[in-house]
Amino acid sequence: MQTYVTVYVSSDGTKASEVTRKLLQLGFEATFGNHEFIYDWEGKDASASKVLEFVDQVQAALRGTGCLLHFTTVM
Numbered sequence: 001m002q003t004y005v006t007v008y009v010s011s012d013g014t015k016a017s018e019v020t021r022k023l024l025q026l027g028f029e030a031t032f033g034n035h036e037f038i039y040d041w042e043g044k045d046a047s048a049s050k051v052l053e054f055v056d057q058v059q060a061a062l063r064g065t066g067c068l069l070h071f072t073t074v075m
Contacts, residue, residue, distance in 0.1 A: 003041065
């Protein structure tokens with residue numbers, strides 16, 4: 001299972017490079033295509049509640065950056 005995140009940065013917010021650094025620290029990998037980042041759940045507990053907890057973590061890490069986030073999790 002993978003969680004993809006599309007990030008919309010604000011010109012008045014945190015630099016995209018800083019947002020990227022924070023997402024990489026959370027375990028995301030940068031990617032090309034329809035989404036900017038992917039988190040692979042292989043070998044991890046990927047229940048619906050764990051995915052929601054992870055999304056909460058991402059939101060907390062990016063609080064105050066001015067970013068809008070769109071998450072997609074697929075099996």
